[in-house]
Amino acid sequence: xxREKLRVPPFFRRRAALALGALLLGSALLAxxxxxxDVTDIGFxxxxxxxxxxxxxxxxxxxxxxxxxxxxxxxKRMRGxxxxxxxxxxxxxxxxxxxxxxxxxFGPLFERARVAIASVASSxxxxxxxxxxxxxxxxxxxxxxxxxxxxxxxxxxxxVNTPPPSNVGFVDQTQIDALPKLKAANDxxxxxxxxxxxxxxSKMKSAKSDADKQQVLKDYQSAVSDKQKQEIAPLVxxxxxxxxxxxxKRGLLLVIDRSNLIYGGTDITSDxxxxxx
Amino acid sequence: MLRARxxxxxxxxxxxxxxxxxxxxxxxxxxxxxxxxSTSGGDLSSASPDARVGYxxxxxxxxxxxLYSQLARLDDDLQALQLRALGGxxxxxxxxxxxxxxxxxxxxxxxxxxxxxxxxxxxQEYTRREQAAIAAALGAGAGASGxxxxxxxxxMQAAAGLQxxxxxxAANQNLQTYRxxxxxxxxxxxxxxxxxxxxxxxREYGARAEFLQKSEADFALQQATEDSSERLALRTKLSNLAxxxxxxxxxxxQLDALDKxxxxxxxxxxxxxxxxxxxxxxxxxxTAAFELNEQVAQIRxxxxxxxxxxxxxxxxxxxxxxxRIAGPGGGPVIPGGVSPDMKAKLTALHAKFQTDFNHDxxxxxxxxQKTRSDxxxxxxxxxxVDSDAQSxxxxxxxxxxxxxxxxxxxxxxxxGREVKVLAQQxxxxxxxxxxxxxxxxxxxxxxxxxxxxxxxx
Numbered sequence: 056x057x058r059e060k061l062r063v064p065p066f067f068r069r070r071a072a073l074a075l076g077a078l079l080l081g082s083a084l085l086a087x088x089x090x091x092x093d094v095t096d097i098g099f100x101x102x103x104x105x106x107x108x109x110x111x112x113x114x115x116x117x118x119x120x121x122x123x124x125x126x127x128x129x130x131k132r133m134r135g136x137x138x139x140x141x142x143x144x145x146x147x148x149x150x151x152x153x154x155x156x157x158x159x160x161f162g163p164l165f166e167r168a169r170v171a172i173a174s175v176a177s178s179x180x181x182x183x184x185x186x187x188x189x190x191x192x193x194x195x196x197x198x199x200x201x202x203x204x205x206x207x208x209x210x211x212x213x214x215v216n217t218p219p220p221s222n223v224g225f226v227d228q229t230q231i232d233a234l235p236k237l238k239a240a241n242d243x244x245x246x247x248x249x250x251x252x253x254x255x256x257s258k259m260k261s262a263k264s265d266a267d268k269q270q271v272l273k274d275y276q277s278a279v280s281d282k283q284k285q286e287i288a289p290l291v292x293x294x295x296x297x298x299x300x301x302x303x304k305r306g307l308l309l310v311i312d313r314s315n316l317i318y319g320g321t322d323i324t325s326d327x328x329x330x331x332x
Numbered sequence: 333m334l335r336a337r338x339x340x341x342x343x344x345x346x347x348x349x350x351x352x353x354x355x356x357x358x359x360x361x362x363x364x365x366x367x368x369x370s371t372s373g374g375d376l377s378s379a380s381p382d383a384r385v386g387y388x389x390x391x392x393x394x395x396x397x398x399l400y401s402q403l404a405r406l407d408d409d410l411q412a413l414q415l416r417a418l419g420g421x422x423x424x425x426x427x428x429x430x431x432x433x434x435x436x437x438x439x440x441x442x443x444x445x446x447x448x449x450x451x452x453x454x455x456q457e458y459t460r461r462e463q464a465a466i467a468a469a470l471g472a473g474a475g476a477s478g479x480x481x482x483x484x485x486x487x488m489q490a491a492a493g494l495q496x497x498x499x500x501x502a503a504n505q506n507l508q509t510y511r512x513x514x515x516x517x518x519x520x521x522x523x524x525x526x527x528x529x530x531x532x533x534x535r536e537y538g539a540r541a542e543f544l545q546k547s548e549a550d551f552a553l554q555q556a557t558e559d560s561s562e563r564l565a566l567r568t569k570l571s572n573l574a575x576x577x578x579x580x581x582x583x584x585x586q587l588d589a590l591d592k593x594x595x596x597x598x599x600x601x602x603x604x605x606x607x608x609x610x611x612x613x614x615x616x617x618x619t620a621a622f623e624l625n626e627q628v629a630q631i632r633x634x635x636x637x638x639x640x641x642x643x644x645x646x647x648x649x650x651x652x653x654x655x656r657i658a659g660p661g662g663g664p665v666i667p668g669g670v671s672p673d674m675k676a677k678l679t680a681l682h683a684k685f686q687t688d689f690n691h692d693x694x695x696x697x698x699x700x701q702k703t704r705s706d707x708x709x710x711x712x713x714x715x716x717v718d719s720d721a722q723s724x725x726x727x728x729x730x731x732x733x734x735x736x737x738x739x740x741x742x743x744x745x746x747x748g749r750e751v752k753v754l755a756q757q758x759x760x761x762x763x764x765x766x767x768x769x770x771x772x773x774x775x776x777x778x779x780x781x782x783x784x785x786x787x788x789x
Contacts, residue, residue, distance in 0.1 A: 095385070095762050130523075185764070191388065192752040193762035222385075226768055255415050272412045295769040302771035308385045309773045315766055 097223060098181040098195040100317055105168055105198070108205055114160045121156050125149055170211045171204040172197070176318045177214030182221035184318035185311065218319030224307040225316045226298055227324045234331055237294070240286050251278050297330040298323070386758070386774035388751055390744065390765040393777065396784050397743045398556055399549060406736040413729050440707045447700035454692055462685040469677055507646045511639050518635050522628050529624055533616040534727050538734065540612055544605040545735055549742060551601055555594045556787055563590055636705075643701075750783045751776060 105111065129149045136142055175197045176184045184197065204211045232241060255275040262268045301323045302310045310323065394400060569575065569583045748765075754776055755763045763776065 097385075097762050134519075189764045189766040191748045191763040191765050192755045193760075222772070224771065228768065252415065259415050268412065272408065272415060275415065276411070298769035299771060302769060307771045309387060309764060310768050310771050311764065311766055312768050 095194060096180060096182045096219070096221075097193070098176055098179065098184040098197045098318075099187045099190045100172060100184055100201055101187040101196070101198040102317075103187075104202060105205070108202055110164055110167075110205070114164055118157060118160050122153060125153060167210060168201070168205060170213050171201050172318050173214050173218075174211045175200045175204060176218065177216060180219070181319065182219045183223045183316070183320045185223075185320075186315045186317060189311065189315045221320050222306065222308045223319075224302055224305065224310040224321040224323045225313050226310060226327055227313040227322075229313075230324050231294060231328060231331070234328060237290055237331075240290050244282060244287055247282050248279055251275055294327075294331065298327050301326040301330060384759060384761050385772075386755060386760040386763045386776045387767045388747075388763065388765055388775070388780050389767075389777045390747065393747045393751075393780055393784055394740070394743055396781050397747060398552055398787050399739060399743050402545075402548065402552075403736065403739055403743065406732055406739065410729065410732050410736065413725065413732065440704060443700055443703040443707070447696060450696050451693055454689065454696065458685050458689040458692075462682065465681050465685070466678055469681060470674070503646050507642060510642055514635050514638055518631055521631050525627055525631075526624060529620040530727060533620045534731070537609070537612060537616055538731055541609055541731060541735060542738070544609065545739065548598065548601055548605060549739065552594075552598050553787075555597060559590055559594060563587065566590070746787070747780070747784060750787075751780050754779055754783060 106115070129145070132145050132149075133142065136145065172184055179195060179197060179200075181195065181197070185194075187196070187198070232238060252275070255271050258271045258274075259268060262271055298310055305321065305323060305326070307321060307323070311320075313322075313324075394403070397403075566583050566587045570580065570587070575583070744765075751763055751765075755761070758774070758776070758779075760774055760776070767773070
């Protein structure tokens, strides 16, 4: 993405310095808007637009019809079932069925979309493609090119080259969260929160006035917030610092979560998990 | 559950909301990546001077946005609703309902057992009386040869009783199947009606709430815009170092008054809107409940009429069949060796006791049916209370979540516009809203905060 610094031979340094000065002057004379219009090698895709192409809408319809049938079957099975364990087991069974169907219906479409995005990114020399949701300004919108490719005849052809090195890094937060000490803290916090919720629910039942209910809510929020500050916040800081240190060592400009990345980027997850161990 | 506005906590940032299909698609396109991420804060001193890539910590910017108080209020409402979802005033707990159902079931079982015992007792009593009457009749007809009166009576009763029991069992089974089918159809119809009425009310409420919320947001922004020049002038005065204490206090009080004026006006509007929505909610609930009750009553009435009709038919058919069982000519099974006169007398006696027994048994059965109907009504009320309450709470929660989503998107869009202007001024050509930790990019959060805060002015 960002050009690497050129190693200039000493002979050319003076001339280069003059040229650079001229370039800077020229740049300074240009309006900021012109600078802003510069094309970087960061691209983005509006995935909502992808979901409206015919193959996805057909798949959505298919899944919706399947889900409607499943809902009816579910309602029939749940009728008269009062035992919470049985309810949970039935709900899980139906959720699994739906997940499997989603996988069957959308799996091939996602793979095709992935190849199309990679193909477009490669043809435009992009080092990274992210989700539009996290882009506030700039970057190349490659959505229409990807949509055209997906709507075209035949399957998109995967790029020959791997993505070029990128100054945009990413971490897989789920892997980081799975580290024993983080997972233990997270589980502990979730349990605490769940316990507090039960306590609050029980108090809410006996609360007589709106003021009482407000107080129950305040107490609950305060207990959860204190626990978060005590146990979670220090670990969050520690994780953030570790990511930041690795990013700086690797010369990265941004580090995003893997869930927002679609193509390319530099994976620093293993460096971060090593640093945190 | 963590509050959304605390979402800068990386460890616990995953959202537990149900994804719509569209968002599911967009999420899963990410080749199996997880859902969502949050911004994380950090210092910005490390930005490399030539970097033209920047980022903002959106969660922090959202907190300084003029509409944040509304967002926080919606978050609080959502959280309170989630906590109250199992509270007494919104829905009864599953355990409570289960307990009450058990109690009702016990009552029903007890009533059925009591009825069975009463019927068996009556049957024995009528058999005993019939035997005594037959014996007396045979004793009066002295000189007749053949079996004794008691023997004839008990033979008649045994043969007729066995066959009648078979017929009755089959008839009752058919009636029970018919009743179960009707009740099931009833339940399906009521459930579908309930869904349809709830959806209609939800649409009306949602449309109104959305309209009011948008009006509030517009009003807040309009106020902020209208007062901006006055506020700016006052702030400029305040920044004058030469201002004496009294004048400074005066300017500050003017600024406070301006804030208060805006806040009061918005507060009054919100109060009005809340009252409007509360009244609407009440009206919609009352209307839906009324319509539901009306239509459910009609459905139940039709079903009960059908069951009663079938019960009467079954009873008549049963009586007819049992009557026929009693003998080919409509009389009881009477062994040979009895004179025709005596045979006619015994047949009449049997028919009389059979009619008396049927009449008496009908009263007992009717009593049991009344008890069962009462209990069934209570069962239905119990189910109704539970599902009504649950669906009401869930609907309200969905409405609030949608309102929150709309408001949040509106705020983020406005923040995005401010950040874009800032980035252009700073010559930064790519800005993202989600980073997990600071790196070499430029952190625009602090500057953006100032711009966003100026929206208050």
